[in-house]
Amino acid sequence: MADSTSQSRSRDLDKLLLRPGNLVGSTFEPGTQLREDIKEIVRVLVIGAGGLGCELLKDLAFSGFRNLEVIDMDRIEVTNLNRQFLFRLGDVGKPKAEVAAKRVMERVSGVDIKPHFCRIEDKPISFYNDFSIIVLGLDSVEARSYINSVACSFLEYDSDDNPREETIKPMVDGGTEGFKGHARIIMPGVTPCFECTIWLFPPQVKFPLCTLAETPRTAAHCIEYAHLIKWDEVHSGKTFDPDYPEHMQWVYSEAVKRAELFGIPGVTYSLTQGVVKNIIPAIASTNAIISAVCSLETLKIVSGCSKTLTNYLTYNGVEGLHTKVTEFVRDKDCIVCGPGVLIELEVSITLKKFIDLLEDHPKLLLTRVSVTYRGDNLYMQAPPVLEEMTRSNLDLPLFELMSKTPTDIVHVTGAAGKGDKKQSCSRKLRVVFKGVGVTDMDMAGGA
Amino acid sequence: MAEPKVKYDRQLRIWGEQGQAALEKASICLLNCGPTGSETLKNLVLGGVGSITVVDGSQVEVGDLGNNFMVDESSVGESKAKCACAFLQELNDAVKAKFIEDCPEQLIETNPSFFSQFTLVIATQLVEDSMVKLDRICREANIILIFARSYGLMGLVRISVKEHTVIESKPDHFLDDLRLNNPWPELRRFTETIDLNTTDAVVHKHTPYIIILVKIAEEWAHTHGGNLPSTREEKRRFKDLIKSKMITMDEENYKEAMEASYKVFSPRGIGPNLQKIIDDSCIEVDSNSSDFWVMVAALKEFIANEGGGETPLEGSIPDMASSTELYVNLQKTYQAKAEADFLVVEQRVRNLLEKIGRDPASISKANIKSFSKNARKLAVCRYRLVEDEFNSPVQPELQKYMTDEDYGTAGGLYILLRAADRFAVNYNKFPGQFDSEMDEDISRLKTTAVGLLNDLGCNSSALSEDLINEMCRYGASELHAVAAFVGGVASQEVIKLITRQFILMSGTFIFNGIDNKSQLLLL
Numbered sequence A: 001m002a003d004s005t006s007q008s009r010s011r012d013l014d015k016l017l018l019r020p021g022n023l024v025g026s027t028f029e030p031g032t033q034l035r036e037d038i039k040e041i042v043r044v045l046v047i048g049a050g051g052l053g054c055e056l057l058k059d060l061a062f063s064g065f066r067n068l069e070v071i072d073m074d075r076i077e078v079t080n081l082n083r084q085f086l087f088r089l090g091d092v093g094k095p096k097a098e099v100a101a102k103r104v105m106e107r108v109s110g111v112d113i114k115p116h117f118c119r120i121e122d123k124p125i126s127f128y129n130d131f132s133i134i135v136l137g138l139d140s141v142e143a144r145s146y147i148n149s150v151a152c153s154f155l156e157y158d159s160d161d162n163p164r165e166e167t168i169k170p171m172v173d174g175g176t177e178g179f180k181g182h183a184r185i186i187m188p189g190v191t192p193c194f195e196c197t198i199w200l201f202p203p204q205v206k207f208p209l210c211t212l213a214e215t216p217r218t219a220a221h222c223i224e225y226a227h228l229i230k231w232d233e234v235h236s237g238k239t240f241d242p243d244y245p246e247h248m249q250w251v252y253s254e255a256v257k258r259a260e261l262f263g264i265p266g267v268t269y270s271l272t273q274g275v276v277k278n279i280i281p282a283i284a285s286t287n288a289i290i291s292a293v294c295s296l297e298t299l300k301i302v303s304g305c306s307k308t309l310t311n312y313l314t315y316n317g318v319e320g321l322h323t324k325v326t327e328f329v330r331d332k333d334c335i336v337c338g339p340g341v342l343i344e345l346e347v348s349i350t351l352k353k354f355i356d357l358l359e360d361h362p363k364l365l366l367t368r369v370s371v372t373y374r375g376d377n378l379y380m381q382a383p384p385v386l387e388e389m390t391r392s393n394l395d396l397p398l399f400e401l402m403s404k405t406p407t408d409i410v411h412v413t414g415a416a417g418k419g420d421k422k423q424s425c426s427r428k429l430r431v432v433f434k435g436v437g438v439t440d441m442d443m444a445g446g447a
Numbered sequence B: 001m002a003e004p005k006v007k008y009d010r011q012l013r014i015w016g017e018q019g020q021a022a023l024e025k026a027s028i029c030l031l032n033c034g035p036t037g038s039e040t041l042k043n044l045v046l047g048g049v050g051s052i053t054v055v056d057g058s059q060v061e062v063g064d065l066g067n068n069f070m071v072d073e074s075s076v077g078e079s080k081a082k083c084a085c086a087f088l089q090e091l092n093d094a095v096k097a098k099f100i101e102d103c104p105e106q107l108i109e110t111n112p113s114f115f116s117q118f119t120l121v122i123a124t125q126l127v128e129d130s131m132v133k134l135d136r137i138c139r140e141a142n143i144i145l146i147f148a149r150s151y152g153l154m155g156l157v158r159i160s161v162k163e164h165t166v167i168e169s170k171p172d173h174f175l176d177d178l179r180l181n182n183p184w185p186e187l188r189r190f191t192e193t194i195d196l197n198t199t200d201a202v203v204h205k206h207t208p209y210i211i212i213l214v215k216i217a218e219e220w221a222h223t224h225g226g227n228l229p230s231t232r233e234e235k236r237r238f239k240d241l242i243k244s245k246m247i248t249m250d251e252e253n254y255k256e257a258m259e260a261s262y263k264v265f266s267p268r269g270i271g272p273n274l275q276k277i278i279d280d281s282c283i284e285v286d287s288n289s290s291d292f293w294v295m296v297a298a299l300k301e302f303i304a305n306e307g308g309g310e311t312p313l314e315g316s317i318p319d320m321a322s323s324t325e326l327y328v329n330l331q332k333t334y335q336a337k338a339e340a341d342f343l344v345v346e347q348r349v350r351n352l353l354e355k356i357g358r359d360p361a362s363i364s365k366a367n368i369k370s371f372s373k374n375a376r377k378l379a380v381c382r383y384r385l386v387e388d389e390f391n392s393p394v395q396p397e398l399q400k401y402m403t404d405e406d407y408g409t410a411g412g413l414y415i416l417l418r419a420a421d422r423f424a425v426n427y428n429k430f431p432g433q434f435d436s437e438m439d440e441d442i443s444r445l446k447t448t449a450v451g452l453l454n455d456l457g458c459n460s461s462a463l464s465e466d467l468i469n470e471m472c473r474y475g476a477s478e479l480h481a482v483a484a485f486v487g488g489v490a491s492q493e494v495i496k497l498i499t500r501q502f503i504l505m506s507g508t509f510i511f512n513g514i515d516n517k518s519q520l521l522l523l
Helices: A011-018 A033-039 A051-060 A098-109 A125-129 A141-153 A209-212 A220-233 A244-263 A271-278 A284-303 A351-360 A385-393 B002-005 B009-025 B035-047 B064-068 B080-091 B104-109 B112-117 B128-141 B185-192 B201-205 B209-223 B232-244 B250-260 B274-276 B293-305 B324-355 B365-373 B384-389 B397-402 B409-429 B435-455 B465-474 B480-499
Strands: A043-047 A067-071 A114-116 A133-137 A172-175 A180-186 A312-316 A324-326 A342-345 A368-372 A376-379 A407-416 A423-433 B027-031 B051-053 B096-100 B120-124 B146-149 B154-160 B163-166 B381-382 B508-512 B519-522
Touching: A011 A033, A011 B064, A011 B465, A033 A284, A033 B128, A043 A051, A043 B009, A051 A067, A051 A098, A051 A133, A051 A284, A051 B480, A067 A098, A098 A114, A125 A141, A125 B365, A133 A141, A133 A284, A141 A423, A172 A284, A180 A284, A209 A220, A220 A244, A220 A271, A244 A271, A244 B365, A271 B009, A284 A312, A284 B035, A284 B480, A351 A368, A351 A385, A368 B051, A376 A385, A385 A423, B009 B035, B009 B480, B027 B035, B035 B051, B035 B120, B035 B146, B035 B324, B035 B480, B051 B080, B080 B096, B096 B480, B096 B508, B104 B112, B104 B128, B120 B128, B120 B480, B128 B146, B128 B154, B146 B409, B146 B480, B154 B409, B154 B480, B185 B209, B185 B324, B201 B250, B209 B232, B209 B250, B209 B324, B232 B250, B274 B293, B293 B324, B293 B365, B324 B365, B397 B409, B397 B519, B409 B435, B409 B465, B409 B508, B409 B519, B480 B508
Parallel strands: A043 A067, A043 A133, A067 A114, A133 A172, A342 A423, B027 B051, B027 B120, B051 B096, B120 B146
Antiparallel strands: A172 A180, A180 A312, A312 A324, A368 A376, A368 A407, A407 A423, B146 B154, B154 B508, B163 B381, B508 B519
């Protein structure tokens, strides 16, 4: 009863990729060519080699992808071992990306995984453009927002404000917390980007300092008092480091003292760590579930072998098991995935003046701005060599630097936001010079 | 901290040390270690279950290298159980791992007592006939059973246990047990010491909302013939009354009081879920009753007597704007009442135990305390025998699942998976297993599925041709990502079953990997 394919490694996947179906994507062309393209041509970037990342690398390797890369700045910790199944006790202290890549390659022959042990901001923007699809296994809103802004910066619109298909960089994003999680697909310009639905991730509520100082009521208040107020009072100038056990121990014992003083129960060392490090509980099963959805959706987006998720899945396993698919809609005025923020300029304006202008622009509020135009660095804040090389451009008119193009897209990176809430981002600007070339200046449609 | 405690830190924050201890005591049997089985067990080994026994009679084939992480190149031709067991052991050396090279179907037929040694059996990739047989064996021996199956882009997870009772269900959103609409004498006395009309602005803005609401509710009842607000208009006026007490508009405690005013309006007494539990026939306890039902019987007595229609008080309060002193004293008032209620419940439990001829001390104080504290959140889950579901599913439900827009695909997949198993009995292969017979298989599967629906007394017109086609396309393939999903769900439910925390999924879960509109079917 042996079939010709039963001796093939792709025995099971072939059923999905080689056979036609009726419930498939419009681009689906089943056959060995498709299987080979997934193997040879498609390049997938996995962001994060943690709870989701480990699962994603395994699942993607078994979904026919051969060219994978993974980026993660963290090293392995003991607390990872209850779910990050590619790591062993002996790996503690080693870079996650490197160990994860090695383990999957050892087990799944033929797959190539290139690890990057660095911050996502350390890679040039162009690095991200080399991938067919980006899969996010992250635990921070800031990192998601950054990758989203990078992927959306590649998006170009045609003259009718429709996204150019070849510039769409698809993303698949997963996230978990305890028994809960989400998976979504982002097709910039087509489905809502991370920023369009940023309200799904409300900012974390911090305790007011006056509560901590004057009216503590809970164990967490006592801990945050020791962590945020008492530490600085006692250790002038020394920064608190949550990874130093002595530091944590000190905060714990101060919190205990304060709790006793006020008659507040419940301060434990474990809670102290949880509050100070903002620990999110995490288990293997939820990571497996969410990563599986993300990997399957990645395969579907690339191959068209089935329908795709439209476009957001929430999962909750606390009470029974609930999954829900919601079709969110784009924010047409989104400054990240829209056609670009319209900036009207005089032809005489210098690059320096242009950069200053972005700082005060109400939609942008960008500081430490670097500017690129059609892949060329016009001005770079870092590294120092590049800064020096591009510094002389600052006094030149932007119009000249853009080869006197009357209107075009300029990419800028920098820090967005006010005060201490700044975060790295990439923005696309639609620069229009006044009084040249185009007479119809109504370029703002949809911007 | 010791290393194991650090290793499990992120999960201890979810199910605590008691939950972890239960996992470490559990002995788990896995039937078939293809990707679905391996992935299920992987998540459990990582979490630190006591022991695993992997049962599989097959050898590793080249095809397995493309979907199973627990085998590798060097394992081809070797026992799959042995290879998977060794790789699973690598994940956590605290787990005792062993394997048995035996075909699960054979074990089910010839050695039913084999399963009695385990806490729980995870049966993966079994076809209908073996499922039914194993289910009878495990039900008889009172062994917890969970089925998991991956098939192309679909999957199925089904728990089977006669009864599973939960004390610590840890629901996400549950109304705080504050008794604002029904304060007990000590709470009332405590609030009497506070004057909301104080002119001291600092005291005024540090009065916790519990006190504000109890006092204002009392004031309202006084002027409304003893009733609390019930109509929308009354509720609005109640909020206005709260607002009128504010000295300045930025008093956090009063803002919180307005937001929490619905807690005053909520009905007194117990909710429908708990009512159903205390009305269950199991509360007629005898010496064979479980601890849970003995405690429920005691709880019912408490509610009818000392509780005055209410459960024992939970005893905790949420954080709220307040002076430290008032908050701490308020907390103590709630804790004292909870402790007093618990002592009454405990006495009733001990009396009942004596009455049914059991040692009155046979249920620990800690258990009764936890029960008393969680009385409002108790949960009871029961599952039909798989055989009963298969032979006589709840008909209106099945009909709904077949035609409803939201359920349609999942309902169709459920029927087609069962039809595929019937198909396999008749044709000795699964539909679409071989490329050359696709067209015949599609029409044969359709005939089989229509026959099945007719047997179940269900209209077959809603069965989608596209879905039949899709099932044949899958050809019984076991895709890794689908297996990872199904295994993830199965392992999650195993953890709930063993820790006796959280609420189990009810019914049969159908994973729909086509558009992710998965469903729980209550059949």
